[in-house]
Amino acid sequence: MALIHSTPTPTVDPSNPNISRWDDIGLMLIQEFISEDDEATMIDAFHAQDPLSEIQGNLKKRISQHFGYHFDYTTFGASETRFTPVPAYITSFLPRLPVQSPLPDQFTVQYYPPGSGIPPHVDTHSMFGEALYSLSFGSAVPMQFRMSGANDARKMRLPKRSVQQQQQQQDGGTTDPPSASPAVPGEQHRQPDDEEQHPVWEVLLPARSLLLMTGAARYGYTHAIRPRKTDLVGGRTVPRQGRYSITMRSVKRGDEIGCGCAYPGVCDARIREEMAAAARKGGVVASAE
Numbered sequence: 001m002a003l004i005h006s007t008p009t010p011t012v013d014p015s016n017p018n019i020s021r022w023d024d025i026g027l028m029l030i031q032e033f034i035s036e037d038d039e040a041t042m043i044d045a046f047h048a049q050d051p052l053s054e055i056q057g058n059l060k061k062r063i064s065q066h067f068g069y070h071f072d073y074t075t076f077g078a079s080e081t082r083f084t085p086v087p088a089y090i091t092s093f094l095p096r097l098p099v100q101s102p103l104p105d106q107f108t109v110q111y112y113p114p115g116s117g118i119p120p121h122v123d124t125h126s127m128f129g130e131a132l133y134s135l136s137f138g139s140a141v142p143m144q145f146r147m148s149g150a151n152d153a154r155k156m157r158l159p160k161r162s163v164q165q166q167q168q169q170q171d172g173g174t175t176d177p178p179s180a181s182p183a184v185p186g187e188q189h190r191q192p193d194d195e196e197q198h199p200v201w202e203v204l205l206p207a208r209s210l211l212l213m214t215g216a217a218r219y220g221y222t223h224a225i226r227p228r229k230t231d232l233v234g235g236r237t238v239p240r241q242g243r244y245s246i247t248m249r250s251v252k253r254g255d256e257i258g259c260g261c262a263y264p265g266v267c268d269a270r271i272r273e274e275m276a277a278a279a280r281k282g283g284v285v286a287s288a289e
């Protein structure tokens with residue numbers, strides 16, 4: 001049974017009550033980051049591209065739209081050829097982001113049909129800068145954070161990834177633990193060991209709020225949205241509604257690519273190094289035989 005901790009008490013910015021910080025893990029939440037008018041514009045823009053009438057046929061699946069530099073999983077780099085111009089409803093708020101250098105240049109707008117979620121994962125370390133943002137709109141949802149553990153590390157080292165998981169990676173540049181498939185996992189996919197060892201933190205992401213993940217929250221913790229029909233919010237059970245988010249990342253290039261974080265268990269850069277070392281060792285053994 002997972003230890004669900006309600007949101008640990010954040011520090012509220014004395015100059016702005018909309019800003020909450022969980023400094024010990026590197027999380028920051030800015031409420032009312034965008035206006036209700038901006039929110040309506042974003043929802044309209046999303047459905048101009050993917051009409052709700054077409055989405056309604058598939059009520060389980062997240063729908064993604066990509067802007068800026070697409071992530072190319074064949075090269076593990078930013079595609080210089082696949083660039084989709086970033087719409088004004090995104091560029092207009094970039095000057096207000098708390099981290100101005102580097103600014104995000106990859107944007108994934110997602111629609112979560114009511115009840116859907118995203119499996120626990122750590123976004124790829126090697127290819128994206130530290131600051132990782134999620135802007136929520138449409139409705140509120142609790143996001144779960146948990147310090148990664150041995151199971152997460154083991155899952156990330158499983159050799160074969162399903163086509164669906166690769167697709168998910170292409171969708172969002174995330175590193176979903178392989179056994180977290182399918183995209184909306186049933187409870188049977190939960191690995192209790194890590195959850196027993198490390199408490200789950202639930203942070204409510206209100207509509208129009210901006211979440212910034214840095215440090216431990218970005219590199220060492222998994223984040224997830226549980227697929228659920230209802231959520232417990234402030235002691236009340238509320239039905240999960242359709243939600244939109246914009247995940248924002250800065251793509252690393254050239255010498256920036258790689259990672260020196262303190263969480264090698266869930267670091268894709270370290271995993272690649274380990275695998276390369278194992279392959280070299282395997283090669284030496286094989287040639288010596």
Ligand SMILES: O=C(O)CCC(=O)C(=O)O
Nearest residue numbers: 118123134172174245247
């Ligand atoms: O929808 C969100 O708020 C988070 C999405 C996410 O974690 C991702 O795309 O990597």
Ligand SMILES: [Fe+2]
Nearest residue numbers: 122123174223
């Ligand atoms: Fe993520």
